[in-house]
Amino acid sequence: MRVVLGVGGGIAAYKAAEVARLAIQNGMSVQCVMTAGAREFVQPLTFATLTGQKVITDLFSSQSPEATLASAVEHIGVAQENDVLLVAPATANVLARFAHGIADDFLSTLYLAFTGPVVLAPAMNNNMWAHPATQANVATLRSRGHRFVEPGEGFLACGTTGPGRLAEPAQIVEALLEVQRVRQDWQGETVLVTAGPTQEPIDPVRFLSNRSSGRMGYALAQAAAQRGAKVVLISGPVALHAPAGVERIAVRTAEEMRAAVLARLAEASVVIQCAAVADYRVAQPSERKIKKSDAAFTLAMEPTPDILAELGRIKGHRLLVGFAAETGDLEKEALRKLESKNCDVMVGNLVGEGMGFDSGENEVLLMFRGGEVVNLPRASKTVIAAQILDRLAPLRAAHPAYGR
Numbered sequence: 001m002r003v004v005l006g007v008g009g010g011i012a013a014y015k016a017a018e019v020a021r022l023a024i025q026n027g028m029s030v031q032c033v034m035t036a037g038a039r040e041f042v043q044p045l046t047f048a049t050l051t052g053q054k055v056i057t058d059l060f061s062s063q064s065p066e067a068t069l070a071s072a073v074e075h076i077g078v079a080q081e082n083d084v085l086l087v088a089p090a091t092a093n094v095l096a097r098f099a100h101g102i103a104d105d106f107l108s109t110l111y112l113a114f115t116g117p118v119v120l121a122p123a124m125n126n127n128m129w130a131h132p133a134t135q136a137n138v139a140t141l142r143s144r145g146h147r148f149v150e151p152g153e154g155f156l157a158c159g160t161t162g163p164g165r166l167a168e169p170a171q172i173v174e175a176l177l178e179v180q181r182v183r184q185d186w187q188g189e190t191v192l193v194t195a196g197p198t199q200e201p202i203d204p205v206r207f208l209s210n211r212s213s214g215r216m217g218y219a220l221a222q223a224a225a226q227r228g229a230k231v232v233l234i235s236g237p238v239a240l241h242a243p244a245g246v247e248r249i250a251v252r253t254a255e256e257m258r259a260a261v262l263a264r265l266a267e268a269s270v271v272i273q274c275a276a277v278a279d280y281r282v283a284q285p286s287e288r289k290i291k292k293s294d295a296a297f298t299l300a301m302e303p304t305p306d307i308l309a310e311l312g313r314i315k316g317h318r319l320l321v322g323f324a325a326e327t328g329d330l331e332k333e334a335l336r337k338l339e340s341k342n343c344d345v346m347v348g349n350l351v352g353e354g355m356g357f358d359s360g361e362n363e364v365l366l367m368f369r370g371g372e373v374v375n376l377p378r379a380s381k382t383v384i385a386a387q388i389l390d391r392l393a394p395l396r397a398a399h400p401a402y403g404r
């Protein structure tokens with residue numbers, strides 16, 4: 001595995017040398033990028049000697065136009081040639097610049113150009129770590145699926161004690177090994193993911209919809225793409241950006257979602273139907289804005305097509321995963337939907353109480369066709385997405401013909 005090791009400007013920069021050494025010992029190649037601050041603490045020569053590679057220190061390293069041109073595009077090359085970006089120590093400043101997309105030196109520019117997994121090992125003064133600004137940046141970076149190697153407690157260089165100390169080099173390299181293990185285990189798959197709500201028009205300015213934020217489906221799409229799958233994300237209207245490396249198709253109604261899913265089904269080996277599709281639509285949406293009157297009025301509704309049930313009938317060898325959002329008997333209802341919609345796996349989640357819909361967290365029950373039931377306890381949707389993919393991986397292997 002090829003690792004870019006970003007070294008931030010903190011006293012813990014000297015420990016990054018040990019991280020580089022251990023990573024190489026574990027069979028990885030290491031390309032070092034040092035920030036200006038890091039160079040105040042450690043000499044680039046230390047890393048160049050350890051890694052056997054040139055250390056990158058500047059975005060514009062030379063005054064000569066040719067060399068400036070070469071280094072101006074170098075971050076793109078480094079981004080493409082490496083498998084994982086590790087920053088150790090990640091200072092408060094590095095975390096802030098990454099979180100806000102500020103590209104003002106080689107490392108922060110490389111970060112924006114890099115589409116693979118990112119591992120961050122923060123180190124700073126305990127108050128800086130605990131500050132709401134830093135914690136908000138950490139939350140933003142976590143929500144992008146980046147992995148953190150938490151700082152440890154202990155004596156800090158500034159004379160205080162508390163959390164903020166760079167994690168041990170062995171722990172940091174263990175996180176790299178973990179990335180290596182899960183890295184590309186979805187390579188070769190084409191995953192169709194649906195996400196978000198649908199909007200069913202009442203008239204040109206009004207619609208019926210639900211509280212789905214799309215976050216669970218987007219987290220699954222992002223995780224599958226990071227693990228090597230080709231991902232097509234068919235999304236209802238949500239306020240989320242398409243994850244890197246994912247093709248997004250925007251739809252509005254259940255009917256549009258059905259058409260998009262069927263159009264892309266042929267190429268899919270796995271379908272994850274995570275969207276909160278409206279069950280009913282207005283039978284005859286008005287072409288003009290409905291005018292107010294004092295009288296009560298009734299909207300005639302009709303059922304929408306059940307996309308998942310249709311997929312269950314035509315899925316062939318594809319792995320089909322449905323979601324069941326419930327407020328009542330989760331296990332019973334999820335099992336009923338697993339069978340009635342002919343899915344391989346049904347992911348049941350209770351909605352409400354700060355969970356499921358419109359929330360960053362989830363707790364789910366995975367029900368497999370063979371009868372196995374697995375509970376994934378409450379965690380962020382990014383973590384739940386990774387765990388769902390972990391559980392689906394053996395099913396793909398056990399199903400030799402599907403999708404191909």
Ligand code: CTP
Nearest residue numbers: 273274275277304305306307308322323324325
């Ligand atoms: N689903 C679908 N098309 C619909 C309705 C639901 O594809 N018109 C899918 C959802 O995307 C989800 C699964 O069916 O993967 C279960 O959705 P859910 O709303 O929990 O169940 P319903 O079948 O709609 O039943 P109910 O609303 O009565 O619980």
